[in-house]
Amino acid sequence: MKVILVDDEQKFINMLEKRLAMRQIQADVAFTGDEAIEKVRNTPYDVAVLDIKMPGISGLQLKKELRALNPNLKIIFVTGHGAGLESGEDPAENDIYLSKPLDIDILIAKLNQVAN
Secondary structure (H helix, E strand, O other), X not given: OEEEEEOOOHHHHHHHXXXXXXXXXXXXXXXXXXXXXXXXXXXXXXXXXXXXXXXXXXXXXXXXXXXXXXXXXXXXXXXXXXXXXXXOOOOOOOOEEEEOOOOHHHHHHHHHHHHO
């Protein structure tokens, strides 16, 4: 399984990448939506773990951009802001949302669920 982690909180995302690596899950990191778009353009990821609230492009908008590049990309949203939804943006009913602080075992279970 190839995963991309996208969050503007660099310490959080770097720690998450290391914790996944310890469990043999390969993950790349991106700190901005633009960086994530560039990486997805060049690498076939299975799952994207996206923060909902980031400077610039929101996680919900980023989902649309990434799916345009990779229609089979699975999405898991992570938020520290309650529902974390911007005004006027509706989540898809089948999207997965996890709250920060993130339980690594729950994330791994959800990664395995969407990747299969």
